[in-house]
Amino acid sequence: MAEWLDACGEDDLIAAGCLSVPVEGRLVALFRHDGSYYAMQGICTHGSATLTKGKFENGEVICPLHQGRFCVKTGEATGGPVWDDLKTYQVRAENGRILVQLG
């Protein structure tokens, strides 16, 4: 079973709504939506854009480079020039920290 890895403070994610953090050499995008947390790859599947530098609205993150859209609950590509879904990760909060499993 994959190890749970520390990503960031829960308060930081609540305040920001979305964050990109490096975890074991990978950029992980973290989102808080409808009171739940979601984690997925931080780089767009279409190019080398950091997704959290784009917009995050209505449960979707919009890539800053070509406006590809992804569902933050599932990582599914939902619009724009993107076809490949984002890889998602298990995420949970514990003792004020956000933990992820990169699998």
Ligand code: FES
């Ligand atoms: S790099 Fe994200 S849509 Fe092109």
